Amino acid sequence: xxxxxxxxxxxxxxxxxxxxxxxxxxxxxxxxxxxxxxxxxxxxxxxxxxxxxxxxxxxxxxxxxxxxxxxxxxxxxxxxxxxxxxxxxxxxxxxxxxxxxxxxxxxxxxxxxxxxxxxxxxxxxxxxxxxxxxxxxxxxxxxxxxxxxxxxxxxxxxxxxxxxxxxxxxxxxxxxxxxxxxxxxxxxxxxxxxxxxxxxxxxxxxxxxxxxxxxxxxxxxxxxxxxxxxxxxxxxxxxxxxxxxxxxxxxxxxxxxxxxxxxxxxxxxxxxxxxxxxxxxxxxxxxxxxxxxxxxxxxxxxxxxxxxxxxxxxxxxxxxxxxxxxxxxxxxxxxxxxxxxxxxxxxxxxxxxxxxxxxxxxxxxxxxxxxxxxxxxxxxxxxxxxxxxxxxxxxxxxxxxxxxxxxxxxxxxxxxxxxxxxxxxxxxxxxxxxxxxxxxxxxxxxxxxxxxxxxxxxxxxxxxxxxxxxxxxxxxxxxxxxxxxxxxxxxxxxxxxxxxxxxxxxxxxx
Amino acid sequence: xxxxxxxxxxxxxxxxxxxxxxxxxxxxxxxxxxxxxxxxxxxxxxxxxxxxxxxxxxxxxxxxxxxxxxxxxxxxxxxxxxxxxxxxxxxxxxxxxxxxxxxxxxxxxxxxxxxxxxxxxxxxxxxxxxxxxxxxxxxxxxxxxxxxxxxxxxxxxxxxxxxxxxxxxxxxxxxxxxxxxxxxxxxxxxxxxxxxxxxxxxxxxxxxxxxxxxxxxxxxxxxxxxxxxxxxxxxxxxxxxxx
Numbered sequence: 001x002x003x004x005x006x007x008x009x010x011x012x013x014x015x016x017x018x019x020x021x022x023x024x025x026x027x028x029x030x031x032x033x034x035x036x037x038x039x040x041x042x043x044x045x046x047x048x049x050x051x052x053x054x055x056x057x058x059x060x061x062x063x064x065x066x067x068x069x070x071x072x073x074x075x076x077x078x079x080x081x082x083x084x085x086x087x088x089x090x091x092x093x094x095x096x097x098x099x100x101x102x103x104x105x106x107x108x109x110x111x112x113x114x115x116x117x118x119x120x121x122x123x124x125x126x127x128x129x130x131x132x133x134x135x136x137x138x139x140x141x142x143x144x145x146x147x148x149x150x151x152x153x154x155x156x157x158x159x160x161x162x163x164x165x166x167x168x169x170x171x172x173x174x175x176x177x178x179x180x181x182x183x184x185x186x187x188x189x190x191x192x193x194x195x196x197x198x199x200x201x202x203x204x205x206x207x208x209x210x211x212x213x214x215x216x217x218x219x220x221x222x223x224x225x226x227x228x229x230x231x232x233x234x235x236x237x238x239x240x241x242x243x244x245x246x247x248x249x250x251x252x253x254x255x256x257x258x259x260x261x262x263x264x265x266x267x268x269x270x271x272x273x274x275x276x277x278x279x280x281x282x283x284x285x286x287x288x289x290x291x292x293x294x295x296x297x298x299x300x301x302x303x304x305x306x307x308x309x310x311x312x313x314x315x316x317x318x319x320x321x322x323x324x325x326x327x328x329x330x331x332x333x334x335x336x337x338x339x340x341x342x343x344x345x346x347x348x349x350x351x352x353x354x355x356x357x358x359x360x361x362x363x364x365x366x367x368x369x370x371x372x373x374x375x376x377x378x379x380x381x382x383x384x385x386x387x388x389x390x391x392x393x394x395x396x397x398x399x400x401x402x403x404x405x406x407x408x409x410x411x412x413x414x415x416x417x418x419x420x421x422x423x424x425x426x427x428x429x430x431x432x433x434x435x436x437x438x439x440x441x442x443x444x445x446x447x448x449x450x451x452x453x454x455x456x457x458x459x460x461x462x463x464x465x466x467x468x469x470x471x472x473x474x475x476x477x478x479x480x481x482x483x484x485x486x487x488x489x490x491x492x493x494x495x496x497x498x499x500x501x502x503x504x505x506x507x508x509x510x
Numbered sequence: 511x512x513x514x515x516x517x518x519x520x521x522x523x524x525x526x527x528x529x530x531x532x533x534x535x536x537x538x539x540x541x542x543x544x545x546x547x548x549x550x551x552x553x554x555x556x557x558x559x560x561x562x563x564x565x566x567x568x569x570x571x572x573x574x575x576x577x578x579x580x581x582x583x584x585x586x587x588x589x590x591x592x593x594x595x596x597x598x599x600x601x602x603x604x605x606x607x608x609x610x611x612x613x614x615x616x617x618x619x620x621x622x623x624x625x626x627x628x629x630x631x632x633x634x635x636x637x638x639x640x641x642x643x644x645x646x647x648x649x650x651x652x653x654x655x656x657x658x659x660x661x662x663x664x665x666x667x668x669x670x671x672x673x674x675x676x677x678x679x680x681x682x683x684x685x686x687x688x689x690x691x692x693x694x695x696x697x698x699x700x701x702x703x704x705x706x707x708x709x710x711x712x713x714x715x716x717x718x719x720x721x722x723x724x725x726x727x728x729x730x731x732x733x734x735x736x737x738x739x740x741x742x743x744x745x746x747x748x749x750x751x752x753x
Contacts, residue, residue, distance in 0.1 A: 021593045056594070056609075067753055110612075114753065119744055129612040136615075157612055168749035170600075175749075227749075232603070234616070234748075263603070266662060267618045337618040420562045449568060449589040509590035 022055035025507035034460070034499040035085045035092055038367035038485060040374035041497050042095045045079035065117070071110040071157060072188075087375040106188040109157040122166040129159030130177065132225060132236050133331075134261045134271035137410035137429070138349050138403070140329035141257040141275040143242060144179055144221060149399050150410060151427040151440040151458070161190055172228040175238075181219030181245045194218055217251060219244040233262040248281035250321055267337050274330030279323035280353035285362035289315040290369075301369040302378075315366055320353060327352040333410075342415040348432075354406030357433075361483045363404070364495065368485045399440065399458055399501075405492050407432035421446040428461075429493075434480050436463035436491030450509045458501040463491020536644035538678045539655040543671060546683065546712040548636035551577050551738040555587075556730055558628065563725040574633070581746040582634050596751045599634040602663045607751035614751050627697060627720045627728040629665035642669065652684055667691040683713055695721045709737035 029048040033041035054073040060066070082095040112126025133139035137150040148156035162179040184192035184201055192201075196214035204212040225238035236259045242248050257275040264270060289308035291300035305315055320327070333347030355363060412427040423444045430437040439461055444454040466489050468476035482489035552575070559569045571588040580601040586592040594609035597617075605614040623633050635641070641664045642657035654672040668689040673681035682704050688697040698721055703714035712735065720726035744750055 019593075021590045023590070064753070116744070119742055122749070131611075131613045134615075155610070157610060159612070166749055168744060168747040170743060170747055173747065173749055229600075229603075261616055263616055263618065269616050269618075335615075420564075420566075420568075446591070449591070452591065 018057070018059045020055055020057045021510060022053070023507050023509045025052045025054070025505055026050070027052075027503055027505040029501065029503045031501045032499045033083050033085075033092060034496055035090055036490075036494055036499070037085070037371070037497045038364055038490070038495045039371045039497065040084050042082055042084040042374065043098075043100045044082065044497050045100065046081035046083060048077065048079040051076040065115065067114040069110060069112055069114070070108070073107045073109065075105055075107070077105075084375055087372070107158060108188045110159050120167055120169055122164075122168065124162070124164040124166070127159050127161045128164070129157060130162065130164065132238060132257070132259060133273040134234075134259045135273045135331035135347060135349075136333065136335065136345050137347055137412070137427075138331055138408075139273060140331055140349065140351065141238075141255075141259065141273055143240060143246060143248075143255065143275075147400070147402070150401055150429055151399050151412075151438075151442075161193060172226070175223075175225040175227075177221075177223040177225070179221040179223075179245070181221070183213075183219060194220060215244070217244050221245040231262075233260055235260055248321075249318070250279075250281070253277070253279075269335040269337070270332075271334070272330065272332050274328055276326050276328040278326055280320040280327050281318050282320065282353045282355075283316050284319050284355060284359050285366045286313055286315055286317045286319070287362050289313060290362060290365055298369050298372040301365065302373060305366075305369065329353070340415070341417055342413065345410070345412040345414075347410045349403060349408040349410065351403065351406055355404050356406075357481050357483065360404060360492070364483045364485050364490055367495065399438070401429065401438065403431070403492075405431055405433050431463070431492035434463040434465065434482050434491030434494075436466070436493040437461040438493050438496065452505075452507045452509070454503075454505045454507070456501075456503040456505075458498070460493050460496040460499065463489065463494050465489040466491055466494050534646070534653055534678050536646045536655045537639070539646070539653055539671065539673055539681075540638045540642065540644045540657065542673060542678050542681055543683055544637060544639050546710065548576060549710065549737045550579070551741050552736060553738055553741065554732055554735040556732045558623070558633075558728060558730050560627065560728045561726065563723060565725075575741055575745055577741045577743065577746055579637050579640055581743075583746055583751075584634060594752070597630070597634055598746065598748065598751055599630075600746065600748075604630060604634065605748055605751065609752065612752065614748050627718045627726055628730065632665055632718070633730075635664065638669070638671070644671075653678070653681060666696065668693075682711075697721055703731075707732070707735040710735060 027050045029050070031044060031046050031048070033044055033046065052073050052075050054071075056071045057069070059068040061068075079100065080097050082097065083092045084095050085091070086093045108127060110126070110128050112124050112128045114122060114124045116122050129145050131139060131142060131145065133141045144160045144162075146156055146158045160179050161182060162177055164175060164177040167174045180194040182190040182193060183196055184190070195218055200212045200214060203210050221240060221242050223238050223240040225236060227234070227236045229235070238257050240255045240257065242253045242255070243251050255275050255277040257273075259271070259273040261269060261271040286308065289305050290296070291304045293300055308315060329351040331347050331349045333345060336344045338344070409430045409432055410427065411430070412425065414423065414425045416423040418424060423446075425442040425444075426440070428437055428439045437460070438458060440456060440458045442454060442456045444452055446452050462470065463480070463482060465476045465479045465482040468479055469489050477484055477489050482491055484490070554574050555571070556574065557569055557571050559567055561567050569589070570586060570592060572584050572586050574582060574584045576582045580599075582599045584597045586595040596607035598605045598607070598614070604617050606617045607614040617630075623630050638644075638657055641660055643660055644655040644657045647654050647656045647670065649672060652672045652675050654670060657669040657671060659667045666688040670687040670689075671683065672685045673683055675681075683701040685701065686699040687695060688699070690696050698719045700717045700719075701713035701715070702717070704711060705714045707714075714732050716730045718728045718730070
């Protein structure tokens with residue numbers, strides 16, 4: 001596969017009709033760790049430089065009936081400067097520089113061959129990002145691709161290996177997709193697909209290694225989709241079956257999805273994207289691994305966690321895998337496009353498998369315990385939670401957010417061509433159950449046709465109970481029923497690892 | 511025996527009776543414009559140069575394909591930061607494909623085209639016969655018609671369109687003025703550089719002047735324009751964008 005990609009990029013550089021374009025970019029990032037973070041921030045670099053070389057090569061053959069495309073990026077990361085809240089205090093203290101695994105060095109976002117043997121029949125083989133949902137900030141129906149940055153959807157281009165057959169016609173279409181699970185990955189390329197090899201993964205060898213993840217099942221996702229243009233509305237309906245795919249270990253786990261998009265009054269696009277499934281693979285805290293004593297201390301919880309480990313349980317678990325209850329997720333939103341080319345996007349994300357207040361309380365309590373133990377040097381977070389799968393990460397995003405609770409809103413405003421060459425964007429991500437949020441702002445300057453300079457800022461905004469508590473208002477903990485850890489109210493985004501983040505990026509296009 | 515032959519020769523030798531000149535209709539003006547600027551099926555490569563208030567310029571190169579009266583696809587070839595972007599018009603519905611998003615989103619058709627002085631409708635929706643009701647208007651500039659919008663989906667509410675004088679089947683567009691509903695003049699265009707593209711003789715350049723911000727104007731120059739008998743209809747489905 002690597003050979004095919006290299007040949008495509010090379011041929012794209014040389015061949016008639018072939019094309020290549022891309023960019024070189026350098027991003028400087030400064031982060032202020034948050035003292036409100038329950039988890040340790042000792043591995044969060046305060047300074048980071050990310051240099052990216054990205055190229056997209058495309059080769060069209062046989063009168064455009066055959067397309068070979070490779071979209072690849074190489075990253076060089078430098079990072080340093082670490083700080084954490086002191087073990088028994090409220091102030092940041094420096095942490096010695098140490099090695100923290102950086103983002104992937106090489107990412108093949110897409111690499112596929114697309115063949116049109118006859119008109120209205122397309123066959124795609126390779127790695128490709130296929131997005132059928134209409135949501136802008138989130139795609140709750142997307143169970144295949146690496147998640148994207150909700151403050152800038154364009155940052156994540158990475159897809160997954162798949163075979164897809166499409167029959168597109170004017171006004172309607174049919175698609176069938178089969179995506180083998182990526183079980184191991186090296187240098188951005190899958191080294192084990194669909195089933196585990198006979199040889200155990202390197203990470204599970206040796207003393208203190210993670211458990212051998214191999215099993216006997218086939219890991220895949222299979223989808224069939226129909227699309228139609230009805231009453232001026234784009235309609236997509238698709239059914240998906242996951243079999244040990246991604247983070248969902250279940251076999252033959254079905255999902256049904258629907259997306260709609262329609263423009264009203266010329267300038268307002270309304271969209272819906274929803275999926276229904278039985279149960280969920282969402283992680284939650286096992287309350288049996290926490291002390292049930294009122295006013296329990298970190299030591300009490302640590303004892304409960306240790307007891308859990310002896311019993312063979314992990315403090316984080318996927319509790320609803322065998323649940324028969326239907327748990328829908330959807331996003332509903334609008335994009336309004338005004339005469340001055342500005343765009344206002346408002347979306348509401350609902351996820352029935354989002355955590356309730358009590359479930360979030362357990363997660364935050366667990367995070368607080370783990371944070372305390374990490375800061376005291378007693379235990380590392382990975383010892384408790386394990387490591388996330390190293391496959392399918394995609395390109396590094398500027399902000400990685402996994403919404404935990406049930407209701408969220410995303411409001412985004414963008415104004416391009418301001419003074420011709422400037423684009424400003426402001427985005428607010430809000431947890432509606434406690435009103436905590438993350439706001440971001442961006443100014444991009446297209447200095448020439450080949451150079452873009454961009455400045456970003458990210459800031460968590462406190463939940464209403466936390467803000468009231470900070471102002472000394474009595475009864476703040478009774479407002480919107482927040483999670484309370486060590487006597488302090490916490491909303492969903494109050495535990496963000498950073499108090500502020502600024503980025504400057506220069507991107508040269510070729 | 512010879513009489514019929516003599517009569518026939520006499521007829522052939524006689525000076526031709528002048529053919530009655532049919533008056534040019536407003537519909538014929540618009541039909542001629544559509545036939546030249548937006549025939550039923552074509553493939554073209556063009557460059558748009560936007561000159562801004564500070565005198566600087568930005569240029570975009572794009573390939574456009576059209577089929578029938580309701581399907582048009584435009585693909586950006588340059589500059590590098592816009593390369594791969596596509597726009598697809600299907601009747602009144604407009605999609606924009608963004609390579610970084612890897613998907614198409616629906617957009618409003620009245621937006622400015624890449625920040626220049628052309629609207630999306632100017633580039634993606636040239637079907638004056640269907641979109642406007644024309645009436646002839648007297649003008650010293652040539653054969654002119656006033657076009658009133660039939661619906662809200664078009665870029666301008668009224669257009670004054672002028673072609674060269676003379677037979678309508680050889681007339682070429684020379685100028686156009688574009689108005690808002692209030693009657694305010696928004697844009698004016700000059701058509702020039704009439705040249706033979708092989709399958710059609712038509713203007714190769716339009717200069718669109720912004721009448722609201724007078725320092726601004728955009729130039730659209732066609733490098734190629736090929737009238738086609740047909741184009742694969744699959745090129746005009748949303749799923750094909752990004753190919």
